[in-house]
Amino acid sequence: MDATERETALKRMSDTADAFYRDAVSIGNHPFIEFAGLMNEYILACRRAHAEGIDFTQCNRHTGNPLPLHPTMSDYINEKLECIFSGAKILQADSGEQTEAAGSH
Known part of the structure; x- marks a missing residue:
């Protein structure tokens, strides 16, 4: 995408995440609502x-180009994953790799 297309995509992505959040809240399943946090x-x-x-x-992963993450972002992502999947995966702040959490299979 060029810069203009990316701007449009970002707006639509935000609109979609907002709509998802509103619908997820109406369902009342907290871990499902956490997906909105991941999207945002x-x-x-x-x-x-x-x-x-x-x-x-x-x-x-398919292109091999990493999405740059601020180091604190991985903590927030881990918090959401922990709530949704009970610690099934952990995102490492230094490399962005996912590894098996202790005790999970």
Whole structure:
């Protein structure tokens, strides 16, 4: 995507995350609501990447391009994953890799 397309995508992503949050709250399942937090953290990372001129749409495991994360972001992501999946995965702040949490299979 070019810069203008990315701006449009970011707006639509935010709108989608907001709609998801409203619907998730109406369901009343707290771990499901936490997905909205993950989406918003992803959007924040995408906004930061875009501000640095990085095409965030090309940052994924398939392309091999990492999405730059501020070190504190992994703590927040881990908190959400811990709530949703009871510690099944942990995101390491230094490398962005996911590893098995202690005691999970």
